[in-house]
Amino acid sequence: MASIRVEGVQGQMAAVLSNVPAFPNDRFVLGFPEAIGDAARAIWFGALKPRWREIGDGAWESAGEMPDELRYRLVITPYEDYVDAVITLTNCSHRVWQNSMAFNCFNCGSSVLRDNECLRHWVRVKGKFQRLVELPRVFSDRPTVQLYSVEGAPPGAQIPFVANFKATPADVVAEGWMAIVAPDGKRLAATVSRPALFLFQNMEYSCIHSAPSFGTMQPGQTAKALTRLYFVRQPLGKWYERMKREMEV
Amino acid sequence: MVANEWIVIPEGTFIMGTSPEEVLRLARQYRHHPSWLSGEQSREVYVPSFAIQKYPVTNREYAEFCRATGYPPPLHWRGGTPPEELLDHPVVFVSQEDAEAYAKWLGARLPGEAEWEKAARGTDRRLYPWGNRFDPDACCWNRQPRNGMPNTAPVGSFPQGASPYGVMDMVGNVAEWCADRLNPAVGVLKGGCWLTRSPLNLRIAARNMSGWRTNRSDMYGFRCAKEVR
Numbered sequence: 001m002a003s004i005r006v007e008g009v010q011g012q013m014a015a016v017l018s019n020v021p022a023f024p025n026d027r028f029v030l031g032f033p034e035a036i037g038d039a040a041r042a043i044w045f046g047a048l049k050p051r052w053r054e055i056g057d058g059a060w061e062s063a064g065e066m067p068d069e070l071r072y073r074l075v076i077t078p079y080e081d082y083v084d085a086v087i088t089l090t091n092c093s094h095r096v097w098q099n100s101m102a103f104n105c106f107n108c109g110s111s112v113l114r115d116n117e118c119l120r121h122w123v124r125v126k127g128k129f130q131r132l133v134e135l136p137r138v139f140s141d142r143p144t145v146q147l148y149s150v151e152g153a154p155p156g157a158q159i160p161f162v163a164n165f166k167a168t169p170a171d172v173v174a175e176g177w178m179a180i181v182a183p184d185g186k187r188l189a190a191t192v193s194r195p196a197l198f199l200f201q202n203m204e205y206s207c208i209h210s211a212p213s214f215g216t217m218q219p220g221q222t223a224k225a226l227t228r229l230y231f232v233r234q235p236l237g238k239w240y241e242r243m244k245r246e247m248e249v
Numbered sequence: 250m251v252a253n254e255w256i257v258i259p260e261g262t263f264i265m266g267t268s269p270e271e272v273l274r275l276a277r278q279y280r281h282h283p284s285w286l287s288g289e290q291s292r293e294v295y296v297p298s299f300a301i302q303k304y305p306v307t308n309r310e311y312a313e314f315c316r317a318t319g320y321p322p323p324l325h326w327r328g329g330t331p332p333e334e335l336l337d338h339p340v341v342f343v344s345q346e347d348a349e350a351y352a353k354w355l356g357a358r359l360p361g362e363a364e365w366e367k368a369a370r371g372t373d374r375r376l377y378p379w380g381n382r383f384d385p386d387a388c389c390w391n392r393q394p395r396n397g398m399p400n401t402a403p404v405g406s407f408p409q410g411a412s413p414y415g416v417m418d419m420v421g422n423v424a425e426w427c428a429d430r431l432n433p434a435v436g437v438l439k440g441g442c443w444l445t446r447s448p449l450n451l452r453i454a455a456r457n458m459s460g461w462r463t464n465r466s467d468m469y470g471f472r473c474a475k476e477v478r
Contacts, residue, residue: 114444115446116444116445116458116468117445117446117447117450117457119446119447131280133280133281133282133285134280134281134282135282136282136284137282137284137285137287138284138287139284139287139288139457141431141432141435142431142432142435142460143288143431143435143456143457143458143459143460144457144458144459144460169284203457203458204458204460204461204464204466
């Protein structure tokens with residue numbers, strides 16, 4: 001039986017996670033998805049009006065659609081120390097989507113993990129763990145946000161959704177995950193997508209995103225992608241070994 | 250209870266931002282990539298004389314505004330009034346729009362970013378209101394691990410943190426909305442806050458926190474400025 005509790009918020013893209021063993025006093029808010037679809041013309045949550053329902057064993061499902069553009073189904077399944085979010089996306093348009101994505105927001109602002117300065121935000125670049133503040137950034141007209149290209153995906157500059165933020169350092173390519181380590185250094189939460197299209201963080205809300213990629217999608221095509229959220233009592237290196245085994249990112 | 254008096258800042262030029270040499274030195278010291286300070290281009294700015302409030306606007310002062318105008322109080326106030334023990338703390342959970350509304354009611358305005366920075370650092374390019382060396386006892390910041398969780402402090406609690414003009418609480422406590430916007434939806438926030446952990450982000454020139462002008466965060470407050478005649 002899963003320990004983590006999920007609850008969808010009707011009419012919104014939000015779901016709340018509580019009863020998280022590694023963070024017993026904290027709540028985490030998911031904005032899954034904040035935007036979805038063609039990375040050249042993503043649809044934001046306000047237009048989607050998701051419907052949530054509990055589907056048993058603590059799992060929740062939501063669905064949303066925009067006629068003649070897309071429909072999706074999201075299933076969030078909790079486990080003992082992680083949560084899986086699987087999105088099934090259908091291209092209902094007449095266009096080929098060169099890159100398709102979900103912009104999945106994992107908000108840690110109501111938890112002990114809260115880090116509005118990115119001092120405890122970690123990624124892995126060229127085989128080395130790095131704090132975000134040690135990597136180049138681009139100061140845009142939204143200074144709290146930053147995006148990063150990921151290995152195996154096109155550079156951010158070639159993905160319109162990413163390029164539009166004007167906040168992606170050209171010379172950083174990270175693995176498809178981002179973690180925030182607790183101040184005690186012994187616990188962390190992380191978001192990992194398989195496959196990932198890009199990473200995002202917003203210091204304003206202490207939120208992190210690993211955006212799942214659905215690849216190139218033809219009209220009528222349906223594809224699936226996974227985002228896994230970990231909540232572990234492990235230091236970064238130990239968790240990483242486990243995550244690599246489980247996710248093969 | 251503190252009286253929020255006005256302090257006149259004399260006209261004149263000052264150096265705003267951070268010089269390229271200082272950027273490199275600070276980035277090394279605090280283990281940041283220098284690009285994290287890339288929004289702080291150093292330049293000489295002329296600022297006409299103006300007046301600025303000595304302290305950030307408190308819950309007590311903001312409550313008067315809400316009572317007088319019917320303006321919606323911050324969401325965390327129970328029954329529309331601030332908690333008794335926080336009356337002299339800076340108001341939080343206010344957007345840039347809320348701050349502008351308060352300032353207008355007071356017959357004032359928000360300070361421009363250049364005005365705010367000059368009021369905080371004077372003309373000698375100092376990093377912090379009190380000088381160039383970070384003093385952990387000169388502002389309300391996130392000094393964990395320590396007893397209890399960090400929070401705002403009553404305004405004026407850190408007299409050694411006064412700026413060269415005697416303006417208080419310019420760094421730490423609450424990040425303060427300025428009048429400037431980086432784009433139509435993003436307002437400039439200055440000064441770091443009670444939750445800020447790195448002295449790098451408590452510097453006067455730092456501006457990484459600037460965010461959605463409609464966002465009401467527990468980190469955001471403000472003070473007012475006005476013309477002098």
